[in-house]
Amino acid sequence: MRWLKRWFWTPIREDENWAQTLVRVLGNLFRTIFTLFIMGIAVILIAVLVTVMGNRAAENKAQKTRDRISLDVMVLQNDEDRVAFDNVMEDYAREKAAENVEKAEEFRAKARQLAFSKDTYAVRCPPGYPLAIYIENRSDKVLESATIKLTARRKGSSVNELSYLEGEVKWTHYVPPLHGYVSCYTVNPDKKDLIYSASFLNYTVDLIDMEDWEGKETNAWLIQTLSED
Structure with a gap:
């Protein structure tokens, strides 16, 4: 450690004149200030690097979480599908009220299949609101809100037919982990x-x-329950 001590402060010799002593003292001060300056810069750079790496790790983790939230959209094209769904729900309600457990569960399973099938989940949307947006959250966080960009094209075309106002949807429904939700729009x-x-x-x-x-x-709705059958 002696060399480190001498780096910051070289002792004044007895045979030095005042000019040599002044130069030695100024040299000691310069080395001390320069070293502290370099160390300060190094500390700042390390702090910045740690912060950047921490932010990057946090963003990567957040992105992985966002990637576990899926999004789908469709427009109900056939009103008969909605009527069929409504009829099944009526049958379920009737059998449940009559305490016919097995029959009620049969209709419940059929309704669930209609409501959450990849091709028919829009049956949950009432008349006048045929545009169904479905979000499925398989992350460990609650989806609080999001902005959704919609595009719509004609068959065989790549041109987006929606205006800016038509193409942006603000999602404001809570979707807990392992849950899905359908929201309907005009x-x-x-x-x-x-x-x-x-x-x-x-x-x-x-x-x-x-x-x-x-x-x-x-x-x-709980995804695990809805995905049964």
Whole structure:
């Protein structure tokens, strides 16, 4: 450690004149200040590097979480599908009221299959709101809100037929972990037959930690239960 001590302060010799002593003292001060300056810069750079790496790791983790939230959209084209769904739900309600457990469960399973099939989940949407957006959350966070970008094209075309206002949807429904939810929207009658697709706008997916009240108040459905049968 002697060399380190001498780096910061070289002792003054007895045979030095005042000029040599002044030069030695100034040299000692310069080395000390220069060393402290370099060490300060190094500490700042290390702190910045640690912060950047921490932010990058946090963003990578957040992105992996966002990637576990899927999005789908469709327009109900056939009102007969909705009528069939409504009829099954009526049958389920009737059998449940009559306490016919097995029969009620049979209709419940059929309704669930209609409501959450990849091709027919839009049957949950009432007349006048045929545009169904389905979000499935398989992350460990609660989806609080998001901005969804919609596009719609005619068959065989790549041209987006939606205006800016028609193509942006604000999602404000809580979707807890392992839950799915269908939200319904209006659509211009002349654009009902278009082919719709949807995606999240970057960094608009707001995720929060799960709280008890969110699980109790949400209208979303448990994916594991809905995916049965």
